[in-house]
Amino acid sequence: MNDKERVIELLQPYLDNDRIYVVDIQVAGRQGGRLKVTILLDSDAGITIDECASISRQLGGQMDEMNFFGEAPFTLEVSSPGVDFPLTFSRQYVRNIGRQLAVTLTDGRVWKGTLDAVEETHIILDVVPEKKSKSQLKKEALLQTEAPIVGPTPVPFEQIQKSNVEISFK
Structure with missing residues (x-):
C-alpha cells in the first residue's frame, strides 16, 4: 500500500459518511527533506475552512502518533480545490x-x-x-x-x- 492509499484509509472516519470526498492527495519530497502532504477535499455543498482545519488537526495528530512516515518530518495541508483546479468527479x-x-x-x-x-x-x-x-x-x-x-x-x-x-x- 503506497502513501496515498494509506492516507485515504486514515481519512475515512473524517469524511462524514461520504458527505465529504477526496478530490486529490499528493505526497511530495519523499527523499530526504521534509515531506509535504496535500489533501484536497470537497462536498456537494462545499467545504468550509473550519472543516478543513478540524480534519487537518485530527488527521495530523493521528499521523504523528503512529509515526506515519517514520522519523521523517512532514507538513500536512488540507484544503478545498480552488476554482482553477480541474473538475474530476x-x-x-x-x-x-x-x-x-x-x-x-x-x-x-x-x-x-x-x-x-x-x-x-x-x-x-x-x-x-x-x-x-x-x-x-x-x-x-x-x-x-x-x-x-x-x-x-x-x-x-x-x-x-x-x-x-x-x-x-x-
Whole structure:
C-alpha cells in the first residue's frame, strides 16, 4: 500500500459518511527533506475552512502518533480545490451547473460553454461558437473543415481530458 492509499484509509472516519470526498492527495519530497502532504477535499455543498482545519488537526495528530512516515518530518495541508483546479468527479460538475466551462477533449479540441446538465455518463455543455477572424473563417471554408459544434451538446465523461470553470468578472 503506497502513501496515498494509506492516507485515504486514515481519512475515512473524517469524511462524514461520504458527505465529504477526496478530490486529490499528493505526497511530495519523499527523499530526504521534509515531506509535504496535500489533501484536497470537497462536498456537494462545499467545504468550509473550519472543516478543513478540524480534519487537518485530527488527521495530523493521528499521523504523528503512529509515526506515519517514520522519523521523517512532514507538513500536512488540507484544503478545498480552488476554482482553477480541474473538475474530476460528476459531483463537482453538478455543483457547477450554470457556470462557464472550458472542456478539453481527449482528441485535443477545446469546447467552451455553459454547463447545462450532468447525467450519469455525460454532461450537457451549451457550446458557444469560437470567435474567429475573417481570414480564419475563409481558410476553413477553403479547407472544407467540419462545421463547428454549437449549442447544447452531450459530452461523455470518457471523452473529457480536463474541465475547468471559467471565471468571468463581467
